[in-house]
Amino acid sequence: MRSSTCASAAAGSALLRSRLLPLLLLATLACIANASKPIVTGELRCKCVKTTQKIHPKIIASVEVITAGPHCARNEVIATLKKGTELCLNPEAPWVKKVIQRFLDNDSPL
Known part of the structure; x- marks a missing residue:
């Protein structure tokens, strides 16, 4: 067995x-x-800790707008200057809105 x-x-x-x-x-x-x-994975935090209040728009080479989302609760505007430096701008400031609009108008096809 x-x-x-x-x-x-x-x-x-x-x-x-x-x-x-x-x-x-x-x-x-x-x-x-x-x-x-x-x-x-992207950055899961805001890129801008503080914003620059005023710079001359002629020294801005490009502007990046990052909308609010899971990474950050507020909109962010990052300006790249002609010398390569990046600065955070206040997205609520009237002059920043004008700068963004100017770059949007220049980038639109004719």
Whole structure:
């Protein structure tokens, strides 16, 4: 009786292995596929801590407007100066709104 019990246990073990092996292989492949995908995350905080109150618009080379979202609760305006420096501007200031509008008008196709 002992040898039939061992044979039965071995057969059950082989059956279990034959069912688990493909499942284990599939799970391993899924982990490898997910690990190879790059995780793209942006900054999850505001870029502008403080804003510059006044600069001459002629020294601004470009303007980037970042709308409020999960990364930051407020709109942000980042001006890149002609010498390469970046400054944060107050998006509520009337002169900043004019600068943004000027850049929008210049970038629109004719």
